[in-house]
Amino acid sequence: MLSLSIVEQNRKNVPRLVIGAPQGRSGKTTFTLGLLRAFARQGIAVQPFKKGPDYIDASWHTAAAGQTCRNLDCFFMNKKEICKSVFDQSIEKNITIVEGAMGLYDGLDLLGSSSTAEVAKVTQSPVLLVVDATRMTRSIAAMVMGYQHFDPDVKIVGVVLNKVARVRHEKMAREAIEEFCKIPVVGAIPKDINLSIPDRHLGLVTKGEIDETDKLLDYLADVISEHVNLDQILTLAQSAPALPRYSESVVPNFNSTEYSPKNRSYTPKIGIIQDASFSFYYPENIEALKALGAEVVPFSALIDSQLPNDLDGLYIGGGFPEVFAAQLEENGPLRREIRLAGEKGLPIYAECGGLMYLGRSIRTSSQTFEMVGLLPLDTQMETKPQGHGYTIMEANPGQLWFTEKTEIKGHEFHNSRVINLASDVKFGLNVKRGYGMDGQHDGIVYKNVFAAYNHIHALGCPEWAKGMIELAKIYSRSKWVQTETMSG
Numbered sequence: 001m002l003s004l005s006i007v008e009q010n011r012k013n014v015p016r017l018v019i020g021a022p023q024g025r026s027g028k029t030t031f032t033l034g035l036l037r038a039f040a041r042q043g044i045a046v047q048p049f050k051k052g053p054d055y056i057d058a059s060w061h062t063a064a065a066g067q068t069c070r071n072l073d074c075f076f077m078n079k080k081e082i083c084k085s086v087f088d089q090s091i092e093k094n095i096t097i098v099e100g101a102m103g104l105y106d107g108l109d110l111l112g113s114s115s116t117a118e119v120a121k122v123t124q125s126p127v128l129l130v131v132d133a134t135r136m137t138r139s140i141a142a143m144v145m146g147y148q149h150f151d152p153d154v155k156i157v158g159v160v161l162n163k164v165a166r167v168r169h170e171k172m173a174r175e176a177i178e179e180f181c182k183i184p185v186v187g188a189i190p191k192d193i194n195l196s197i198p199d200r201h202l203g204l205v206t207k208g209e210i211d212e213t214d215k216l217l218d219y220l221a222d223v224i225s226e227h228v229n230l231d232q233i234l235t236l237a238q239s240a241p242a243l244p245r246y247s248e249s250v251v252p253n254f255n256s257t258e259y260s261p262k263n264r265s266y267t268p269k270i271g272i273i274q275d276a277s278f279s280f281y282y283p284e285n286i287e288a289l290k291a292l293g294a295e296v297v298p299f300s301a302l303i304d305s306q307l308p309n310d311l312d313g314l315y316i317g318g319g320f321p322e323v324f325a326a327q328l329e330e331n332g333p334l335r336r337e338i339r340l341a342g343e344k345g346l347p348i349y350a351e352c353g354g355l356m357y358l359g360r361s362i363r364t365s366s367q368t369f370e371m372v373g374l375l376p377l378d379t380q381m382e383t384k385p386q387g388h389g390y391t392i393m394e395a396n397p398g399q400l401w402f403t404e405k406t407e408i409k410g411h412e413f414h415n416s417r418v419i420n421l422a423s424d425v426k427f428g429l430n431v432k433r434g435y436g437m438d439g440q441h442d443g444i445v446y447k448n449v450f451a452a453y454n455h456i457h458a459l460g461c462p463e464w465a466k467g468m469i470e471l472a473k474i475y476s477r478s479k480w481v482q483t484e485t486m487s488g
Contacts, residue, residue: 014087014244015237016096017052018120020104020156021130023142027162028130030195031253032099034066038230043223052207053120053390053411053455055318061099061461062195065216066284072098072123073473074114075390076409076460077469079122084124084444085459097238098125099230104147104154108390125159128186128233129431132175133161139212141176148181150216157236159485160228161188186189186236195223205405229246261405268294268312275300277328278353280318280455288458288465289315294472301357305333311349312472314338316354318455322381322416324370325369326363335372342374342449345478347471349401349464350451352414355379355444358451362416374453376422376442387412391434391442391454401467410454412436429454 017034021028035093039046042303042437053076057090061069070089090096095393104127105139107115120127131140139284140161148156159177176183188254197216224230231345261364270289274281278301290296302324307314316446319326328335342348342358350358359377362369391410402408410430418437428443428450429436436442436453443452448471458465 002400006149007477013324014090014096014099014240014243015094015234016086016090016123016125016240017157017233017237018098018100018116018125018127019130020116020127021133022147023103023106024101026130026132026372027189027195030062030197030220031130031160031162031224032097033060033064033217034222034224035059035228035230035233036097037217037221038225038228040064040066040161041218042230042473044095044234045093047090048094049089049098050101051098051116052114053457053485054101055282057099059279060217061397062485063213065097067093067482070284071282072119073460074118074122075108075455076457078219078413079244080455081459082122083118087243095234098123104129105150112151114390117151120155121151121153122244126155126236126240128158128160128236129156129435130160130162132163133165133169133188134163137172137178137252140173141180144181145179147181148183151405158184158186158232161177163191164188165191171318176318184230184232184236189223189227190356194219194225200286208479216440237295258347268311268469268476269297269308270309270313270315270468270472271297271299271308271311272296273301273354275438276319277301277321277324278319278357280351280353282316282457284458285315285456285465288462290387290469292469294466294469295450301331301334303331305331307334307337307341310348313468314349315468316343316348316357317348318352318354321340321353321357321371322362322364325364325367325371328371329369335370339373342372342447345448345475347468347475348374349468350449351410352453353456355451355453356416358449359418360420363419374449375446376420376445377418378420380419380455381416381427383415383482385413385415386417387414387435389413391452392432393429393434393442393452394432394434396428396430396443398426399443400448400471401428402449406463407432408456410434410453410456410461412453412455414453429451 016397019032046065049072051060058069105112105117107113121413141306160465174185358372358374360373362377363380394407397404426445427441428445
C-alpha cells in the first residue's frame with residue numbers, strides 16, 4: 001500500500017490537460033486521437049479520458065493510446081469519484097489527456113452542470129482549446145478571450161488552430177491570440193479532408209468497423225507531429241496543480257464487504273458478448289464484476305455457435321446489432337441457446353442493443369431480421385433518435401436486480417423503438433428523466449432477465465454488480481440442486 005507521502009507526491013505529479021473547443025465539430029476528437037497516438041509512438045505513456053458517457057470515442061482513444069480509456073461524467077459520478085479515477089489511472093503515466101464534449105461550457109442547465117468546463121474545474125486541469133479557424137483571423141482572439149473570462153475558475157493555457165487555410169492565415173490568427181489573450185498557440189493544423197472519421201447516427205463509427213484503424217490513427221499522428229508542438233503541450237500539462245484531495249471512503253470500493261456477495265468463496269462465471277455488434281461496455285462495469293469475484297468470459301454473437309460452458313450469468317451491452325442483424329440472424333444455434341438458457345432462469349442483463357437482440361426481431365426500413373425471441377417484443381429502426389440524453393430511473397418492486405425505489409442514473413441514445421410489446425409485460429423501472437421505452441417505463445423483467453434501453457455506469461450504480469453476482473449465485477445453486485436430484 002502506498003504511504004501517505006508517496007500518495008501526496010503522486011497526486012502532485014499528474015501532468016494533465018483537458019481538450020476543449022468553442023463548439024462541437026471543431027476537430028477536437030481527431031486532434032485528440034492524433035495527439036494520443038503521437039505521444040504513444042514516442043514511448044510516452046498517455047492515459048486517455050473521455051468526458052461524458054460516450055462509448056465510441058472512448059474505444060478510439062484506447063486504440064490510439066494503447067491504454068484503456070475511461071469516462072469522466074459529473075452526472076454519474078461525484079467530484080471525489082472523478083478525481084480518484086484520474087488519480088488511479090494516471091499514477092504510472094507521463095501525461096493524462098481528457099477529451100471534452102460539445103462546447104467547453106455546454107452543460108445540462110444554465111450553470112453548465114456536467115459540462116467539459118465542470119470536469120476541468122473538478123480536477124483542476126488546464127484546458128487546451130481547439131478552435132476552428134475557418135474564415136477568421138483577428139476575431140479568433142476575441143472569441144478565445146471570451147472563453148478565458150467567462151468562468152475565472154477555468155484556466156485556458158493554450159490554443160490549437162484547426163482548418164488553417166494558408167501561412168498568412170495562421171500568422172494573423174496566431175499573433176492576435178498571443179498578443180491579446182497572452183497564451184501560446186501550440187499548433188496550427190491545415191485544412192485536410194482526410195482528417196475525419198466516418199459518421200453515423202450515434203456519432204463516430206466503432207473502430208472495429210474500419211479496416212485500417214491503425215493506418216488512420218498513424219496518419220492523424222503524422223499530421224499532429226508535424227503541425228503541433230508536442231513538447232510545449234507536455235510543458236502545459238506539467239503546469240497542472242496537485243489533484244484535489246479526496247476521501248477514499250466516499251468512493252465505492254467493490255472489494256469492500258458492503259458490495260461483496262455473502263459468500264466470497266463462490267466464483268460465478270459471467271459471459272459477456274464482446275464483438276463488433278456489442279461493444280458498449282464501461283471498463284468499470286466489468287471490473288466491478290471481477291472485483292466481486294466473478295470469472296468474466298467474453299464471446300462473440302457473430303462467430304460463436306454456443307454459449308460458454310456452465311455460465312451463471314450473461315451480460316449483453318449496447319452496440320449496433322441493427323448493422324450486423326443479418327449475421328446475428330444467421331447464427332441460429334447461439335440464439336436458440338440464449339433463449340433456452342433465459343427460459344431456464346439464467347440471469348441476463350441487457351442494455352439497449354442487448355435488449356434489441358433478446359426480442360423477436362429487428363426491423364429496418366426494408367427488412368426484418370429474426371433475433372433471440374426471449375422477450376415478447378420487436379424493435380423498429382427509425383431515422384431519428386427515440387431516446388437521447390441522461391436518465392433517472394426508479395426501481396420498481398417485483399424485480400430482482402435493484403432494491404425497490406433505488407434511484408438509478410444512466411443515459412440513453414437509441415434510434416430504435418419497441419413495437420408489438422405484449423400487454424402483460426412487467427417493467428422494472430419508472431422513468432423520472434428520459435424516455436426509456438414509452439416515456440414512462442423501461443427495463444423489461446422476465447424470469448431472471450432484465451433488459452432496458454438505459455445504460456448504467458458501475459460507479460454511479462454499484463448495486464448493479466452486486467445484484468448480478470447474487471442472482472448468479474442463486475442460479476448456480478439451482479443448477480446444483482437439479483443435478484443432485486437427477487443423479488439421485
